[in-house]
Amino acid sequence: MKREVPLFITFFVGTLLIASVFIPPAESWGENFSVYFDIIAVFAFFLGGGNLLRIHLQKVASKRPDWGYSIVTLVAFLVMLAAGLFKLGNPGGISGNLTTAQSWFQILFQNIMSPLGSTMYALLAFFVASASYRAFRAKNRDATILLVAAFIILLGRTPFGTMLTSWIPPQYDLLQVPNLAIWIMSGPNLAGQRAIMIGIGLGIVSMSLRILLGIERTYLGDDR
Amino acid sequence: MTEALVVTGTNLGVVISLALIAGGVIWLLVRSLKGKEVERRVIFGFVLIAVSAPILFPITFHEQISPVVKAVFDKIESLPAGSTVAISFDFDPAMAPEVQPMANAFTRHCFAKGHKVVFLSIWATGQSLLTSTLDTVVRREFPEKRERIDWVNLGYKAGNQGVLNVIVSDLRKMYPTDVNAVPLDSIPMLAEVKAFRDLSLILAVGGGFPGPKEWVLYVGDPGNVPIAAGAAAVTAPQLYPYYPRQLIGILGGIKSAAEYESAMVDKYPQFDSVDKPGLRMMGPQTLAHMVIMMFIIIGNIVFFRSKRMRSQL
Amino acid sequence: MKRSTYIVMAVMALLFAVSWYFKAATYHGNVMSPLVAGFMITLAAFLTLAIISFVYQDNPFYKFAEHLFVGISAAFWMCQSFWSTIVGNLIPRISTGLSKYFGQPYRDEPWNFVYWLPVILGILLLLRLSSKIGWVSRWALAFIVGTTAGLSFIRYLRSDFMEQISSTMVPLLAAGNSGESLLSNITLSATGPFVAMLTNWVIFLGVICGIVYFFFSKEHTGLFGRASRVGIWILMITFGAAFGYTVMGRITLLVGRLTFLYKDWLGLIS
Structure with missing residues (x-):
């Protein structure tokens, strides 16, 4: 029951989805199983929320270090949950659009979640700059190639690159930095990314087969 | 590509920005050559100044459209008026400064050409950001466009690629109603659209998972629908292998958004007065790139100098 | 807490209040009341600064903002998926009463009872939180893994392998x-x-x-x-x-x- 049933479910669902591509009348099976998948995915979000509650409640109950911050997480979670589930402030009522501009859910998103999320990633600008100064060295031939390519892209993606090399005559315009940047992207970058993509693609296909055939079972965990 | 740049903005801003940066870079070079440690917070300060100065004293440029961006612009131009186009908002606030200008420009372009637009999202955060586009672009700039006749908001569905796998062949199975619980069968503009493979074009705006790549894998290739990507800069290079066969064009990062906005103004001068965040951001972007390039150069000068000194000992 | 911490907190509170007052006084929109709008814009700005403060060093303001983000975003994804998929896709197929309550049109189709399958699997997935019968969540997990593998197998083979090989055969x-x-x-x-x-x-x-x-x-x-x-x-x-x-x-x-x-x-x- 613990291993055989899950292995059968995996094989059955996966094979059915593959078959639905080759058998046109079976197309709707694939669609239906995708809808079921989407519904289960929502339960996975609930599981994530439940887990978050459990972990932070345990932290508060046992007064572990920084337990005060867990209260912040719990309060934020419950306030947003109430705003979303009860559609607080929503002019359309229970059947209205959840993200109407006047709804509390949207107001909290715009003024708390949005600035926090975008600033966290914006911080990386500082660290990328610091890394450029401290670690981006032409130590050998490979590193030099990487550095030169990055330099051309950085210059070519700004109007400054155009200003610097706009004097180059049209018959040699590939040597203008913006054009060189475009060429790097659609030539060598494309080739390198394609080589990586083919490798990853083959990896995913073979891993999918291993999972469907029950050779790969790590997702089941152990039996303890 | 050689078209002359049009630089506008306050001269004071340009002078202040360049003077600050030039002075700082010289100081950094001298200090580095003396072998003194430069505190990381000083580097952070440089970045802050390089980005802040052109925001406070705006410098704007006219951008020349590149071929990979032009392909998307031309595709929207070439579709007959009244074609149904989907714009998918698959991003979160962390990507929004880069890709929302693209989504806004696509929306503007589609409406200017008289296309009907299906808005949707396969990221939960996308639906909230879509609300902002509907309020600031659709309702403000195109008040004559009516909901469910000229455009429809389908909203978000959970399930990532599972959603795409269904809508490519049966839209109503996944989206029985629009975001306001109005049945799709009663929406006039979707009478002929039974599945996403019936659409004239899909504009996938995003950058994470699921994003433009999944649109190619689960909708574009199996449904034979033209797809164009508006992608965050981090993921744009990974999409090039799909261009031009599986993706008709790619907008990668804010530079491409600025190029698209420039092309829009060239073709439709009435949009000259609207907010163009892509073009607005290119000033700070340019200065920040220059500062980072200077960091790389100074770092390497110091590296080679110390290497030579070590070999002489 | 140290005295300097109290002083910093007091200064921040004062700045927040001043900002709130001025933003409320200058608000011209119609989405919120000026008082709420002033508070929200000020909050957004202070949270932005709290995160940026990390470039100086880790500090309580950053930690506060970080924990706030975790809580808000977890609830955000839960609510969005509940309304879009549970209310939008599941309820209109399994319950006329609930469909009516949520204002969703009921979809009367012959095979609707099959939609109890993902509900059962979803409940099994939630049982993962239990240490005694958590193993039954594997059945739901197996469904998710099987679907992902089945979907990926064909799509990647076609788009990321065959199409890429084909696109590489270019005229030389x-x-x-x-x-x-x-x-x-x-x-x-x-x-x-x-x-x-x-x-x-x-x-x-x-x-x-x-x-x-x-x-x-x-x-x-x-x-x-x-x-x-x-x-x-x-x-x-x-x-x-x-x-x-x-x-x-x-x-x-x-x-x-x-x-x-x-x-x-x-x-x-x-």
């Missing part, structure tokens, strides 16, 4: 766009036939050499080794391009946040 000796001989027009014009052919050669050889580099079942010596070497160079250019684009992306995000602070909060620019 092409005539110019206008039909003239290639050798009659050797220019470095970005749109010229010579550059088009050069690009095709780079793509063709670059992909092969890149794949050769990733092939570890044969020792990288001789011709194979040289191809692998070229593969590394191509990959280095690829990573360089990716770095350039990453820098661009991160700077844009910073521009976005600083524009918010200078424009929407401080009103320094129009």
